[in-house]
Amino acid sequence: MTATILDGKATLATIISELGERVAKLAAAGRPPGLGTVLVGEDPGSQSYVRAKHRDCAKVGIESIRRDLPSDATQADVERAVDELNADPACTGYIVQLPLPKGLDANAVLERIDPDKDADGLHPTNLGRLVLGETAPLPCTPRGIVELLRRYEVPLDGAKVTVLGRGITVGRPLGLLLTRRSENATVTLCHTGTRDLAAEVRAADVVVAAAGVPGIVTADMVKPGAAVLDVGVSRGPDGILGDVAEDVREVAGFVAPNPGGVGPMTRAMLLTNVVERAERA
Numbered sequence: 518m519t520a521t522i523l524d525g526k527a528t529l530a531t532i533i534s535e536l537g538e539r540v541a542k543l544a545a546a547g548r549p550p551g552l553g554t555v556l557v558g559e560d561p562g563s564q565s566y567v568r569a570k571h572r573d574c575a576k577v578g579i580e581s582i583r584r585d586l587p588s589d590a591t592q593a594d595v596e597r598a599v600d601e602l603n604a605d606p607a608c609t610g611y612i613v614q615l616p617l618p619k620g621l622d623a624n625a626v627l628e629r630i631d632p633d634k635d636a637d638g639l640h641p642t643n644l645g646r647l648v649l650g651e652t653a654p655l656p657c658t659p660r661g662i663v664e665l666l667r668r669y670e671v672p673l674d675g676a677k678v679t680v681l682g683r684g685i686t687v688g689r690p691l692g693l694l695l696t697r698r699s700e701n702a703t704v705t706l707c708h709t710g711t712r713d714l715a716a717e718v719r720a721a722d723v724v725v726a727a728a729g730v731p732g733i734v735t736a737d738m739v740k741p742g743a744a745v746l747d748v749g750v751s752r753g754p755d756g757i758l759g760d761v762a763e764d765v766r767e768v769a770g771f772v773a774p775n776p777g778g779v780g781p782m783t784r785a786m787l788l789t790n791v792v793e794r795a796e797r798a
């Protein structure tokens with residue numbers, strides 16, 4: 518058996534064309550959506566993600582507003598950039614690219630974002646709304662994972678999902694999304710304290726690997742036919758290394774590769790959040 522590829526890159530292209538009409542409507546009504554990004558420092562990975570996000574915006578017709586700050590920017594400098602985007606009517610949604618350089622207080626920055634312009638869904642108010650089941654912008658990577666599974670008709674209702682990683686951008690909010698009544702999955706959230714990771718993965722119909730440990734999910738751990746989504750990003754000398762070993766696709770029913778799987782879906786959901794923010798503004 519060889520797995521069906523969950524092609525995030527192709528799905529991003531589809532979503533970009535779907536969003537075009539909504540963006541045109543907003544522009545015609547005099548309310549064009551605009552995505553802001555705040556990038557601090559010179560990390561090549563972060564720079565390349567931010568570049569890609571603005572390239573996507575150009576394809577959909579979303580205006581781009583970039584605030585690039587040097588790596589020695591102070592907390593006050595970053596907060597000033599946030600205040601400016603909060604006040605800028607051309608910016609309907611924005612993100613602060615994480616991680617911030619050492620010494621900056623990311624939580625204080627996230628809390629300063631206007632929750633109505635929070636395109637990442639990472640403001641504490643919006644995470645709280647997610648917990649409460651209220652409408653809110655959803656974190657992009659978890660939303661992208663759910664959307665990718667939906668488009669490939671991978672069933673979630675009643676499914677056992679094992680998530681590796683409890684970080685605030687992926688694992689923890691993903692557990693909240695998947696256990697909503699609309700998804701109805703049973704979620705096991707694994708982390709460095711998990712006693713028998715292989716057993717937790719082996720029990721799963723869907724595995725989401727966001728541990729950041731190259732090759733931590735191996736073929737012998739995967740239930741035949743399961744869906745395995747690789748969200749791990751480690752940078753090796755030859756490029757991105759995912760969490761999922763190459764031979765998993767001989768056992769799995771579906772594989773979201775890395776690159777080409779969940780990463781582009783994260784960008785697709787950022788665009789979707791920005792359009793939704795503009796529609797609600």
Ligand SMILES: Nc1nc(=O)c2c([nH]1)NC[C@@H]1CN(c3ccc(C(=O)N[C@@H](CCC(=O)O)C(=O)O)cc3)C=[N+]21
Binds near residue numbers: 569775778781784
């Ligand atoms: N405030 C904030 N929001 C984020 O959503 C956020 C963030 N900070 N910090 C970093 C992570 C990571 N992330 C990715 C986005 C796109 C790809 C992506 O498009 N990857 C391509 C390849 C990209 C490449 O080759 O460098 C792919 O997987 O095919 C990956 C990862 C968003 N993040």
Ligand SMILES: [Mg+2]
Binds near residue numbers: 656658686
């Ligand atoms: Mg994200």
